[in-house]
Amino acid sequence: EAGVAQSPRYKIIEKRQSVAFWCNPISGHATLYWYQQILGQGPKLLIQFQNNGVVDDSQLPKDRFSAERLKGVDSTLKIQPAKLEDSAVYLCASSFRVTVGANVLTFGAGSRLTVL
């Protein structure tokens, strides 16, 4: 099966500019996640969607970050305006339920953002 697709793979912008990342999950996966991974750290959950509804966005900096998942398939993560500390890899993942209570995540390759 095709994996989780993300674009762009790399993006360099200046602070205060805006950027958008796109994710296409595995077909049939109802749950979609956006994680932020800063160099040397583990992935940090930004937002989790179940179909096109938000399950958890408690760690999303809502003053500058926004995400949407129209029609419960593709998703877009936007940052506006970007700050230097937003430099990170943005990982998209989708999941299916293997058994009750167990969800296996499949990650995309990530989008690396550098803010200058």
Place this chain on the structure above:
Amino acid sequence: DAKTTQPPSMDCAEGRAANLPCNHSTISGNEYVYWYRQIHSQGPQYIIHGLKNNETNEMASLIITEDRKSSTLILPHATLRDTAVYYCTAGYSTLTFGKGTMLLVSP
């Protein structure tokens, strides 16, 4: 989600078994334990998961203690390609990742 604790780094000789420990003492009864690994410049890759019983698949074995407060991921015959950061996480639908264990497999 349960908080997990892992050693920051481990070494293993090629061909030997790699045993990676994880402490998840705050795990609740219905939370699964998951292991993922991340090779440089790639997204994390799922390895294995379990609830109470030990589990084995083509990649690894997972040993969970009877009290479920800790687990061990076993790579039975480590290869150079197993060099990666290994994440242990536990949760229900939302997974939180720590810094993981950097496993270095040497010739």
